[in-house]
Amino acid sequence: MSDAIIEVRGLRTQFGRHVVHDGLDLDLRRGEILGVVGGSGTGKSVLLRTIVGLNRPTAGTVRVLGQDVGALAGPAREAMERRWGVMFQGGALFSSLTVRENVEVPLRAVPGLSPQTRRGLAELKVSMAGLPWSANDKYPSDLSGGMRKRAGLARALALDPEILFLDEPTAGLDPIGADAFDRLIVELRDALDLSVFLVTHDLDTLHACCDRIAVLAENKVLVSGTMAQMLRVDHPWVHEYFHGPRARAAMATGRAKE
Amino acid sequence: MASLSADPKLRSTVLADGLRLAGEFTVWTLGQLPPEARTARLLDLSELTRLDTAAAWYLVGRQAEGVRLDGLDQSRARLLETVRRALPRPDAETAGPAGWRLMLEQTGRRMAAALVFLREIAEYLGRFLAALARAIRHPGDFRLTSLVWHIQETGLRAVPIVALMSFLIGVVLAFQGAAQLRQFGAEVFVIDLIAISVLRELGILLTAIIVAGRTASALTASIGSMKMNEEIDAMRTLGLDPDMVLILPRVLALVITLPILGLIANLAGLAGGALMSWIELGISPSMFRYRLLADTSVDHVIVGLSKAPVFALIIGIIGCHAGMKVGKDAESLGAETSRAVVNAIFAVIVADALFSIFFAEVGL
Numbered sequence: 001m002s003d004a005i006i007e008v009r010g011l012r013t014q015f016g017r018h019v020v021h022d023g024l025d026l027d028l029r030r031g032e033i034l035g036v037v038g039g040s041g042t043g044k045s046v047l048l049r050t051i052v053g054l055n056r057p058t059a060g061t062v063r064v065l066g067q068d069v070g071a072l073a074g075p076a077r078e079a080m081e082r083r084w085g086v087m088f089q090g091g092a093l094f095s096s097l098t099v100r101e102n103v104e105v106p107l108r109a110v111p112g113l114s115p116q117t118r119r120g121l122a123e124l125k126v127s128m129a130g131l132p133w134s135a136n137d138k139y140p141s142d143l144s145g146g147m148r149k150r151a152g153l154a155r156a157l158a159l160d161p162e163i164l165f166l167d168e169p170t171a172g173l174d175p176i177g178a179d180a181f182d183r184l185i186v187e188l189r190d191a192l193d194l195s196v197f198l199v200t201h202d203l204d205t206l207h208a209c210c211d212r213i214a215v216l217a218e219n220k221v222l223v224s225g226t227m228a229q230m231l232r233v234d235h236p237w238v239h240e241y242f243h244g245p246r247a248r249a250a251m252a253t254g255r256a257k258e
Numbered sequence: 259m260a261s262l263s264a265d266p267k268l269r270s271t272v273l274a275d276g277l278r279l280a281g282e283f284t285v286w287t288l289g290q291l292p293p294e295a296r297t298a299r300l301l302d303l304s305e306l307t308r309l310d311t312a313a314a315w316y317l318v319g320r321q322a323e324g325v326r327l328d329g330l331d332q333s334r335a336r337l338l339e340t341v342r343r344a345l346p347r348p349d350a351e352t353a354g355p356a357g358w359r360l361m362l363e364q365t366g367r368r369m370a371a372a373l374v375f376l377r378e379i380a381e382y383l384g385r386f387l388a389a390l391a392r393a394i395r396h397p398g399d400f401r402l403t404s405l406v407w408h409i410q411e412t413g414l415r416a417v418p419i420v421a422l423m424s425f426l427i428g429v430v431l432a433f434q435g436a437a438q439l440r441q442f443g444a445e446v447f448v449i450d451l452i453a454i455s456v457l458r459e460l461g462i463l464l465t466a467i468i469v470a471g472r473t474a475s476a477l478t479a480s481i482g483s484m485k486m487n488e489e490i491d492a493m494r495t496l497g498l499d500p501d502m503v504l505i506l507p508r509v510l511a512l513v514i515t516l517p518i519l520g521l522i523a524n525l526a527g528l529a530g531g532a533l534m535s536w537i538e539l540g541i542s543p544s545m546f547r548y549r550l551l552a553d554t555s556v557d558h559v560i561v562g563l564s565k566a567p568v569f570a571l572i573i574g575i576i577g578c579h580a581g582m583k584v585g586k587d588a589e590s591l592g593a594e595t596s597r598a599v600v601n602a603i604f605a606v607i608v609a610d611a612l613f614s615i616f617f618a619e620v621g622l
Binding site for chain 2: 125
């Protein structure tokens, strides 16, 4: 098996006449945190949804852990879904269940797990996602946006996935909360051997946790590489993105932290 | 890291002083632990191919009970350490009342909530009346377009269903009444039966119930989704009074249209009754008209229609109140909408009962 656990080749996504991706290639390597950036409407979230099989690509292949996602069906697809966890933008928690019950949902698929164990594991995941004990019995409507994201993360981690998909994990969080979330992602990656596919707009997040960055523009992955490489790209949009005033501020704080 | 097999297996060998585990020890194989694991004082983990947080959580728990863990390499020890650090610490449980005291407390809370609800309904009625007074003093602040639009929505659009419903009620009354009255040879009184029951009670009551179902839910949904979207807060910051902009036109539209709908229902009910009397009893329409005018006092119509504005106020106020109670999540929108419909229908029926008693006492 190659080093890449997600291989996207020649992907074309199209809604009606609107082409979102055309000839898109992307790799996620084992154990890395890949940040996917791009302007609004460049199809970052669509790419995430296509990889996890929520959208059907018009052409091209998506291979996850060596298997073609589009060709999977039935038990093979279920087995694949257990190997990744997805955190949606707003947490996407089931509103009629408490946080603990939300995290227990994926655990219910596990045969032979006693209710006490399930409860204990759910509470562990809630705690690992950085939520206080009291959050367990709360309903999603009682939580702040940041806590909802953490609860969504706890649910994504419930079955110890190998790949974690995060859609805008820090959008809408205050800087302190976003910082804590960045650290949490790195910690969890180190502790749980995760590979993380992270869609973001947040330059601080890119600095703080991404090993590699892929820039989506012109319907494909324009460039990918480390932050240092990104800074040398002379495509106008990429240059503007990584050299704008916000980028400089993010970089300055990044250096100060180091 | 070994990749997950389709059917993960955990094997175990009993040792002299404990248990050796081999294979994949994950959330999927946690249930495959042999019963000896519960009593083992030593767990040898050197032959495991995979260990996840669920298994680590189990092992941390056993370790806390004094079980020795052997054969952990550095990365797995680190995972165990991560899990141990993340172990949730339960908050101290606050002891609440139990048994009958809990029941008593809940009853009290429900009672208090019901009183708060009544107070809030009174508050919204007051806000509506205040807005109405303000509109009369400053007609420029009044939203005529909005009023007309809501009259069309709650009034005109409801005409077909209200008319059809009432027509069918008239048909049913004539049919059932004829069957009963024929036994006494008093078929002709079916006209009085239809006229009194439709004009006095059923026409307006059933119209109010249909409008409660139709409009109270629409009011709650429209105001509630604006509340969710923070549009109402935005209105306040822009100096617009939600009472004037939202509540007044909606409730006023109901107050204007419900009597009209009631009148339409009355006519449709009589038409249905007349048709069925003609078919079933051979009472010609002109005979029906004659008996109707001769025997039935106009008081019945006045009694019936005088209830309409009150029902309209009840439905409108309950619908608007529920809309304003919607929180930030979509679930509360659904809950409030269904609660508004139930409350509005219930309140309309209660009010109708009170009216009955009132008119009986007054002698109308």
